[in-house]
């Protein structure tokens with residue numbers, strides 16, 4: 091049987107440009123005190139741009155503020171200081187149109203079929219039903235779920251459920267996709283395959299991607315640039331360019347530069363991870 095991916099006309103998105111799609115300006119996040127404890131300085135100040143159409147990953151020690159940063163960029167939580175701009179407009183208090191978020195937790199709705207799960211956001215956004223159907227059919231085929239439209243999440247594997255969540259984001263045709271460790275709960279093989287699917291999706295849509303990951307390997311394999319964070323309160327110690335072509339895939343791991351990049355990132359992270367462990 092032909093792979094569902096081959097049945098989709100591939101229209102590669104544009105190559106990343108140097109234009110800022112998202113601009114994070116001196117953003118900090120301090121969480122209010124819990125019980126009798128002091129306030130918690132989770133992040134920043136951090137400043138960086140996401141370039142239009144790039145694949146940007148964030149790695150850093152546990153608890154350094156990666157998810158906090160993603161929440162700020164998504165508009166799910168306001169910065170304590172500083173500002174975040176998407177397509178030139180400051181993000182204030184809600185997820186902007188054109189932005190989709192995928193989390194690590196299985197966020198599929200068990201009472202809805204795969205089709206209705208994938209259609210959820212688009213229906214809420216008020217799209218006409220024929221447009222929803224066209225987009226959902228395309229997204230399910232793209233994610234290899236075409237034969238599962240009437241199935242319910244409880245009948246799927248964890249990897250398939252996560253693909254449903256990515257299909258739901260894809261249906262919205264986001265210009266910015268924010269992925270918070272979306273493959274963290276999956277086995278290694280499925281994780282590698284999902285990384286490849288994400289690269290294909292990124293190529294087809296031309297959207298900007300920001301991925302939070304605990305895996306240096308995944309960051310090196312998938313990204314144009316890797317933001318490497320310090321221990322909490324997280325700031326970028328360095329932003330490393332990988333130099334990969336847009337057509338990269340698993341075979342990139344055979345490139346001699348792959349090992350050098352892994353060592354570089356680990357060199358940057360090691361002492362910060364020790365600090366985080368000590369804390």
Ligand SMILES: Nc1ncnc2c1ncn2[C@@H]1O[C@H](COP(=O)(O)OP(=O)(O)OP(=O)(O)O)[C@@H](O)[C@H]1O
Nearest residue numbers: 121130132150151152153154155156157158159322
């Ligand atoms: N809503 C909140 N209220 C108070 N503290 C919070 C809140 N959310 C996160 N934190 C704290 O902020 C810090 C950063 O958390 P965050 O989840 O952003 O880190 P992370 O780098 O994503 O961690 P991990 O790699 O372990 O997933 C942690 O110390 C966490 O306990």
